[in-house]
Amino acid sequence: MRKEEKTKLTYERILSAAMEEFGTKSYDSASLTTLCNEKRISKGLVYHNFKNKDELYLKCVEECFKEMTAYFQSKEYKAEHVQKSLHNLFQMRQQFFKENPYHCNLFFYTVLQPPKHLREEIHTLRQPYDEFYVNCFRELLQQLQLRDGITIEAAMEYFMIFLEMYNGYFQSKSGEKEDIPALIEDHEVNLSKILDIMLYGVAKSE
Template sequence: MKKEEKTQKTKERILAAALKEFGSKSYDAASINTICEAGQISKGLLYHNFKGKDELYLLCVKTCYDEMITALKAQPLEIKDAKEGLQSFLMIRQTFFHENPDYANIFFNTVLQPPKHLEAELAALRSGLEAYFRQCYLAVLNCLNLRDGVTREMALEYFLGASEMFNNYFQKKAEQSGDYRALIEAHEDKLSAIFDIMLYGVAKAPL
């Protein structure tokens, strides 16, 4: 086996072990020692191929985002009705999380418990995924008859702002809760209802 091939296989083995570790724990709780034990790799070899925990974590996040975008784009999302289109988008997303629990844990850790010192790097990695989400939200908005004075761009910014507030609410919950998996389930269960309220409001129009 050539040196380059051997190095690549070593990196793949380290990454696989890191995905399992970060896929079951938060950034803070994850351990380089556990990654080495699981991958049957010496710490020296790990540090020969990666700078350390931060680089491995960011690579795991990138892998998660790349796989998520691929899975989302593999499903045709033809939106002809706003409510049905949004539910379809959320169902595809939820199916991905159920089929890939390690990626679900990594994704929600970046949303709910991101390491503060890596916020800039995480934001850069998230740009592609957020661009796809914006595309989907715009497709939903295109199906709606917007109120007078409300542009598509205004509606999109409101939609994204409300989503951010929703995530901030769950960030605080994550700091208080000991049951992280239950919190993820609650986040996804309530997301559809929150999006519905964002689209249609909470009150009936006066007669």
């Protein structure tokens, strides 16, 4: 085996082990020592490929968002009705999480319990993913007849404010509750419901 191939395999092995470590624990709970011991990887190899825990964690976050975005872009969610399209969009997301549990946990840990000193870097890494969902929501809005005085841009601004408030609400709950899987399920179930309410309102027009 050539040196380049061996180096690449070592890098991928470390990254795979890190995805499992960070994909089953919070950033604070994850440990490079545990990773090395359980996967029989020397710390020297880890530090030869990654400067420190932060760099390895951020690479996992980058891979997580990159693979999620590529998966969603490869699928078709649009349907005849907006509500069905919205349902398909969330079904697609839930299917990805079902197929990739480490990605699921890593994604929600970055949403619910992001390391404070890495929030700016995480925000940058997730921009392509966020842009995908923003574009999906914009396309859905274009299929609707909006109320008088409501523009797509105003609705999009409201959508972004809503997402920030919604995720902030679950961040505060994650500090009170350690059952992250239950929070993830609660987050997903309520997000699709509340987005539907946001699109169509809570009261019938008189």
